[in-house]
Amino acid sequence: MYVKICGLSEPEHVAAAVEAGADAIGFVMTRSPRQVTPERAAELAAAVPDHVLTVGVFRGESPETVRAAALVSGVRGIQLHGKHPHGDFTALKDLGHTLIRAVDVKADLRCGAYDEDLLIVDAPHPGSGEPWDWSAVRGHPSGHWILAGGLAPSNVAEAIAAAEPWGVDVSSGVELAPGVKDSDLIRRFITAARP
Numbered sequence: 001m002y003v004k005i006c007g008l009s010e011p012e013h014v015a016a017a018v019e020a021g022a023d024a025i026g027f028v029m030t031r032s033p034r035q036v037t038p039e040r041a042a043e044l045a046a047a048v049p050d051h052v053l054t055v056g057v058f059r060g061e062s063p064e065t066v067r068a069a070a071l072v073s074g075v076r077g078i079q080l081h082g083k084h085p086h087g088d089f090t091a092l093k094d095l096g097h098t099l100i101r102a103v104d105v106k107a108d109l110r111c112g113a114y115d116e117d118l119l120i121v122d123a124p125h126p127g128s129g130e131p132w133d134w135s136a137v138r139g140h141p142s143g144h145w146i147l148a149g150g151l152a153p154s155n156v157a158e159a160i161a162a163a164e165p166w167g168v169d170v171s172s173g174v175e176l177a178p179g180v181k182d183s184d185l186i187r188r189f190i191t192a193a194r195p
C-alpha cells in the first residue's frame with residue numbers, strides 16, 4: 001500500500017513520516033492552513049531521502065507559477081487539484097516530475113487520461129478532513145490511484161477495504177488542529193494502512 005502524508009511544514013514531522021515508511025510527502029504551496037513557501041518547502045525537502053517522493057501541492061495556479069515553485073522547492077512530484085485542463089499537465093511534462101491529478105469522484109477516473117502518473121480521488125473539499133462514501137469509487141478508477149479525504153488512523157483500514165485503492169493520502173487525520181501535524185498520528189496512520 002502506497003502511503004502519502006500531505007501538508008507537512010515542520011522538520012520533525014517530515015522525519016517522522018520518512019522514518020515510519022511514507023512513500024511520498026506533500027508540501028502545500030497553495031492557499032491553505034498548511035501553506036508553505038517554495039523556499040520553506042526546499043528546506044524541508046532537502047532532508048528527505050531519494051526513495052521518498054517529495055510532492056508540491058497546487059490548486060488553480062498557472063503552469064508557469066507551478067513550474068517556478070517546483071523548481072525553487074526542488075520537489076520531484078507535482079500534484080494539481082481542481083479543474084486543471086489537460087494542457088496544464090502537458091505544459092509541465094518536460095520537467096520530468098511525477099505528475100499527480102487530484103479530483104473528486106465525479107471526474108474522469110482513468111489514471112493517465114491527462115498524462116498524469118498518479119491519480120488521487122479525494123473529497124470535494126481537499127484538506128477538509130471530511131470523510132465521504134469511499135465505497136462509491138470501488139472498481140471505477142484505473143491504474144495507480146490513491147484514495148484521500150477524511151482518512152485517519154482509526155478508519156484507514158476500513159476505507160481501504162471499501163475502496164480497494166492502490167495507495168492512500170492523508171492530511172487532517174494526522175493533525176491535532178488544522179496545519180498542526182502530530183508525529184504519533186503519522187506513525188499510527190502508516191501502521192494502520194499497512195497492517
Ligand SMILES: O=C(O)c1ccccc1NCC(=O)[C@H](O)[C@H](O)COP(=O)(O)O
Nearest residue numbers: 006032126127128129149150170171172
Ligand atoms: O491540505 C490542504 O489544505 C489543501 C488545500 C488545497 C488543495 C489541496 C490540499 N490538500 C491536498 C491533500 O493532498 C490532502 O492530503 C487531501 O486532500 C486529503 O485531505 P484530508 O481530508 O485533510 O486528509
